[in-house]
Amino acid sequence: MTPTHRPTVVAAVLSVAAGIVAVAIVGDAPAQRQALTIEVAGLSLLAIGYATWRRRLRTVGVLLAIGGVSVAVFGLLIGASEPARITQTLELLPGMVGLLVLVGGLLPIRSGWERRLVAVGTGLVFLTVVTSGVVRGTPTTLLLVAAIATVLSWDAAEQSISLGRQMGREATTYRSELVHTGSSAFAGVVVIVLAIGVQALDVQGLSLSGLVALLMAAVALSVWIYY
Amino acid sequence: MITETNRWRGAVAFTLFAGAIGVLAQRPAVLLLAIVGVGFAAYPRLLSPPNPNLVVERAIDPETPERGEDVDVTVTVRNESDEWLPDLRIVDGVPPLLPVVDGSPRCATALEPGGETTVRYTVSAERGKHRFEPLIALVRDASGGRERRIETDDRTVIDCSHPVENTILRELTQWRTGTILTDDGGDGVEFHKTREYRPGDPANRVDWHRFARTRELTTVEFRQERAGSIVLCVDPVSSGPQAGTDATRYAVACGFGAAGRLATALVGDDHGVGIATLDHSTHWCPPKVGSTHLSELHEMLDTHPGLSQSTEAAYVSDGGTPHRSDGVESIASGDGFQAGLSDSDGAEGSVAANRYAAELSARLDENTQVLVVSPLFDDSVVRTAVSLESAGHPVSVVSPDTTGRETVGHRLATVERTNRIRTLRRMGIPVVDWDVSEELGTTIGRTAERTGSTARVATQVRNQ
Incomplete structure (x- = not known):
């Protein structure tokens, strides 16, 4: 029995769920929610189709997967045409495409491309979050929660790929997946509290040069940590 | 051996991107998102590297299988240290020639202090002596930022070889009683030759039939069996x-x-x-x-x-x-x-x-x-x-x-x-x-x- 080094299931599901939460938080207009719901239904159908295909029910699996992708693309079209304002479309579309790419990376649609697809997918979700902050001025706390959800989505996907590579999908791995994602979520909560604390210091009152100085400090800190 | 996995490196890109957009678009809320990146970049540094103390036991059943028979392998790994192991990955060293036919020799879990986990799988026995390779445990901290690799050296052996009853030996010669036949006469069970009686030969070795027939005393010698x-x-x-x-x-x-x-x-x-x-x-x-x-x-x-x-x-x-x-x-x-x-x-x-x-x-x-x-x-x-x-x-x-x-x-x-x-x-x-x-x-x-x-x-x- 050769091991199958595909991403593990539990963390993959958590990852997609976190990605959906991130997009749903910033896309809160009814038309956006509707488009997102349709896409999520399509993605679920795609995942079920893939699982069926792996269980040797090839024809049924392929049909379900094609149906799933069609529904998801239909959701994308709605997301592109339905919202009343162009800003809402701009805000939503990258995230919706990102979710599709993320699911593709975690199935995976192509072995060896998991990390690339996940990076692109979660990157697009983050683009949605940032765009929302720029074009719509979404409240800071919501923006923070969406950003944390994006990070968690990427982190769970990374854990899923890493465990899949090392242990294979047959191995029992759920405890490791849950504990890891749980502690990352806890770290996320701490980060939100910190960020709100910083916000309470009323940095918004600072001049732009002050903000840039702060930014440089943050960049220097991150770079020092890793290089 | 501790290695940095650098898995949170992407957080730096996150920080730069959010920061740059925040500055360019002059949106403080977006700039604030850079904190999320910095936070997650710092997160793995705040955790101490894992320092596990693992006890591994491996049991195989049966220990001397027939060729082609399924052998159940049960590996128990216990966390003897007093800290949590949030991400413990175990890969058992299956002997290279024995295919795994059921279950997986790998497992990932989280173990509390004193907790243990069991990996069960089945291999199919092949002829010969097969030794397990070291079990590899990879322990990561909660963030996954640092990884320690441990190999445990419990070398269980599966012996799938038949007992032999015949052995191949050459003519032999050391002076100790055993089972190898020699061409020398003496004590033994297989007839070798008869020779003239010499005083001191034991009475039970005298050929009494011949004595009765010819009145000549002869002594029977057997082929000596010696150990080598x-x-x-x-x-x-x-x-x-x-x-x-x-x-x-x-x-x-x-x-x-x-x-x-x-x-x-x-x-x-x-x-x-x-x-x-x-x-x-x-x-x-x-x-x-x-x-x-x-x-x-x-x-x-x-x-x-x-x-x-x-x-x-x-x-x-x-x-x-x-x-x-x-x-x-x-x-x-x-x-x-x-x-x-x-x-x-x-x-x-x-x-x-x-x-x-x-x-x-x-x-x-x-x-x-x-x-x-x-x-x-x-x-x-x-x-x-x-x-x-x-x-x-x-x-x-x-x-x-x-x-x-x-x-x-x-x-x-x-x-x-x-x-x-x-x-x-x-x-x-x-x-x-x-x-x-x-x-x-x-x-x-x-x-x-x-x-x-x-x-x-x-x-x-x-x-x-």
Whole structure:
């Protein structure tokens, strides 16, 4: 029995769920929610189709997967045409495409491309979050929660790929997946509290040069940590 | 060994992106998102690296399976340290030749202090002695930022080799009562000759029938049975073009298994048995008798590095494709035996073989026999055997045959091996050509029969 080094299931599901939460938080207009719901239904159908295909029910699996992708693309079209304002479309579309790419990376649609697809997918979700902050001025706390959800989505996907590579999908791995994602979520909560604390210091009152100085400090800190 | 996984490096890009957009668009809320990136970049640095203390127990059932039988392996890993292990990844070192038929030898879990986890899987037994490779545990901290790799050295052995009842030995000679027939008369069970009575001969050895007939006193002599001193010389095929291929590993597994069984049979017959290995190293155990010594011999075979020539690769990387295979696809289809190759390294190999033979010969008593167990994959084994024989030590060879017939390379290897067997037999060295799908005892019995010797508990094989 050769091991199958595909991403593990539990963390993959958590990852997609976190990605959906991130997009749903910033896309809160009814038309956006509707488009997102349709896409999520399509993605679920795609995942079920893939699982069926792996269980040797090839024809049924392929049909379900094609149906799933069609529904998801239909959701994308709605997301592109339905919202009343162009800003809402701009805000939503990258995230919706990102979710599709993320699911593709975690199935995976192509072995060896998991990390690339996940990076692109979660990157697009983050683009949605940032765009929302720029074009719509979404409240800071919501923006923070969406950003944390994006990070968690990427982190769970990374854990899923890493465990899949090392242990294979047959191995029992759920405890490791849950504990890891749980502690990352806890770290996320701490980060939100910190960020709100910083916000309470009323940095918004600072001049732009002050903000840039702060930014440089943050960049220097991150770079020092890793290089 | 602690390694940085650098998995949170992406957080730096996150920080830069959010910061840049925030500044360009002059949106403080977006700029604030940079904090999220900094927070997650710092997160793994705030955790202490994992420092686990793991206890591993491996149980196999049955320990000496039949060929093709399923063997259940149960590995229990316990966290003896007083800290949580949030991400513990376990990869058991399945013997390279045994395919996993059920379950997975891998598992990832989180363990509380004192907690334990169990990995269960099933392998299918193949002929020979198979040693587990070290279990690898990868322990990551909660963030996954640091990883510690631990190998535990519990070398369980699955022995799937048949007990042998016949052993192959040459005429022999050390003065100790045992089971090898000699051409000398004396005590024993098999009639040897009669001779004139000499005063002092015991009364029960006098041929009273003849005395009644002819009034002449004669004494009956029986063939003496003596115990020998034998050194099993096992070939781990650790060098040469065949080293490390699946066919070689299989041959070595069979060879070590056979050596163990032969040692048991020989010690059972009160012979002194020692073990040397043909890899030019210092693995050496002088011939002795007794069951304590036998367990030493088994211990030595079980722990010999040649038994699992692990493919270096037991590493499990999560960045690339893992190398460790959980068992081989097919033993016979191995990639070994590239054509034309085993005409080992000419003069150099010859010198090494002679030197090794001289070293071994110096260690052996005058009357010690050598029983070489080797798949005969290269010529140096033949040279060693011939050198030992000419140094006065009777040599016999047991050669497990695992060469396939599928490719030109396989057939060439088979021809070369057959030639080596022929060379040895021409030099007067008996060779048991053992097709490993048969029982070794049967093959030895047949070889003995063909050469006209009686197959007894200890079979004497004369020069062919």
